[in-house]
Amino acid sequence: MTESAARSRGAYAKTAARRQRIVTAAVEVFAASGYHKGSLRDVAERAGLSQAGLLHHFPSKVHVIQAVVEWHDEQSARVIADAVAGGLDPLGALVVLLEHNERNPELVGLYVLLSAEATAPDHPLHDYFVRRYAGAVARLQARLEGAAGSGRLRPGVDPAGVARALTALMDGLQVQWLYDRGSVDMAAELRRYLAPLLVADP
Amino acid sequence: MTESAARSRGAYAKTAARRQRIVTAAVEVFAASGYHKGSLRDVAERAGLSQAGLLHHFPSKVHVIQAVVEWHDEQSARVIADAVAGGLDPLGALVVLLEHNERNPELVGLYVLLSAEATAPDHPLHDYFVRRYAGAVARLQARLEGAAGSGRLRPGVDPAGVARALTALMDGLQVQWLYDRGSVDMAAELRRYLAPLLVADP
Numbered sequence: 001m002t003e004s005a006a007r008s009r010g011a012y013a014k015t016a017a018r019r020q021r022i023v024t025a026a027v028e029v030f031a032a033s034g035y036h037k038g039s040l041r042d043v044a045e046r047a048g049l050s051q052a053g054l055l056h057h058f059p060s061k062v063h064v065i066q067a068v069v070e071w072h073d074e075q076s077a078r079v080i081a082d083a084v085a086g087g088l089d090p091l092g093a094l095v096v097l098l099e100h101n102e103r104n105p106e107l108v109g110l111y112v113l114l115s116a117e118a119t120a121p122d123h124p125l126h127d128y129f130v131r132r133y134a135g136a137v138a139r140l141q142a143r144l145e146g147a148a149g150s151g152r153l154r155p156g157v158d159p160a161g162v163a164r165a166l167t168a169l170m171d172g173l174q175v176q177w178l179y180d181r182g183s184v185d186m187a188a189e190l191r192r193y194l195a196p197l198l199v200a201d202p
Numbered sequence: 203m204t205e206s207a208a209r210s211r212g213a214y215a216k217t218a219a220r221r222q223r224i225v226t227a228a229v230e231v232f233a234a235s236g237y238h239k240g241s242l243r244d245v246a247e248r249a250g251l252s253q254a255g256l257l258h259h260f261p262s263k264v265h266v267i268q269a270v271v272e273w274h275d276e277q278s279a280r281v282i283a284d285a286v287a288g289g290l291d292p293l294g295a296l297v298v299l300l301e302h303n304e305r306n307p308e309l310v311g312l313y314v315l316l317s318a319e320a321t322a323p324d325h326p327l328h329d330y331f332v333r334r335y336a337g338a339v340a341r342l343q344a345r346l347e348g349a350a351g352s353g354r355l356r357p358g359v360d361p362a363g364v365a366r367a368l369t370a371l372m373d374g375l376q377v378q379w380l381y382d383r384g385s386v387d388m389a390a391e392l393r394r395y396l397a398p399l400l401v402a403d404p
Contacts, residue, residue, distance in 0.1 A: 117318070119380035165394065168370070169374055170374065171370075173367075173370045176370055189366060189367055
């Protein structure tokens with residue numbers, strides 16, 4: 001590696017670390033106050049940067065929140081992929097995802113708030129969430145079709161309908177859990193929903 | 203009726219009508235912008251009142267939003283009660299409620315947004331929503347126990363668990379429906395969820 005390549009690799013790592021610090025700070029700020037009320041000044045302060053320093057990495061508030069939701073979705077995808085790599089079937093991996101979420105209430109709160117705010121058609125994340133839900137339901141449907149193909153899904157269960165309901169159930173459970181963490185066991189509720197849909201030993 | 207009683211009844215009706223006009227205006231304002239961003243000035247303007255006139259009926263923004271959510275919950279309870287009075291069982295009445303909601307997207311949007319915002323412990327509606335969810339799940343559980351008692355619920359179905367899941371499912375479906383009204387049929391999804399839990403002809 002040449003000296004200049006090493007320098008630029010170092011600069012790249014530094015930039016990536018700083019962007020991640022901003023995303024982490026933004027999660028905290030927007031989780032507490034939502035997109036509209038959260039301010040870039042607060043994000044910059046929490047990240048230990050000037051506002052100009054922040055704007056160097058993300059030219060606007062929309063860019064910051066976009067990075068936050070993309071990071072959140074990547075995290076969720078990684079949790080599922082790790083669970084599947086560890087031997088779980090893709091539906092069991094959803095239970096692991098909810099268990100992961102139970103350890104990250106701030107992220108759950110942020111997601112619940114943003115997905116509600118962004119139902120307004122003029123919200124900067126509206127189109128992102130439209131695509132996000134369509135993608136989430138389609139991926140879940142594909143997983144259910146896979147489960148049907150391997151005999152894991154009980155015959156007669158409709159993958160498309162269950163994909164939509166399962167997505168709704170997980171969203172709704174997160175809201176209730178935020179209100180009453182002591183009484184709501186998201187993973188247990190999801191297991192209870194899935195059990196009658198699955199064949200125990202295909 | 204004495205003249206003064208008639209006068210005071212007229213005044214009461216006028217006050218009630220004006221309060222309702224404020225609640226209706228508040229639904230529109232807060233549905234568009236949420237509790238934090240919505241302003242009393244906009245509510246007053248839409249209701250055709252001065253801000254002082256509005257404050258005569260509701261001394262603060264919290265009082266307005268409280269009236270809005272109570273009105274919304276009363277509406278929902280009435281839709282369910284009417285459906286039951288019309289001969290539906292209490293679970294079928296939930297399908298009617300979602301059909302009612304499909305005709306009132308603004309209200310659905312308001313409810314989704316407020317229930318998300320109010321997960322923050324310092325939100326003025328937080329305690330209201332904590333009680334609201336506990337009450338909604340308990341009422342649904344009682345209805346399911348009633349259905350079990352009359353043989354309508356399939357044996358082995360747990361009323362407490364289904365009450366929580368059903369509440370979550372309805373909440374989550376409303377979010378997805380707001381993003382894609384063309385593809386999401388809330389009532390059909392609810393029917394699909396309920397069907398395997400019920401005995402067709404008890």
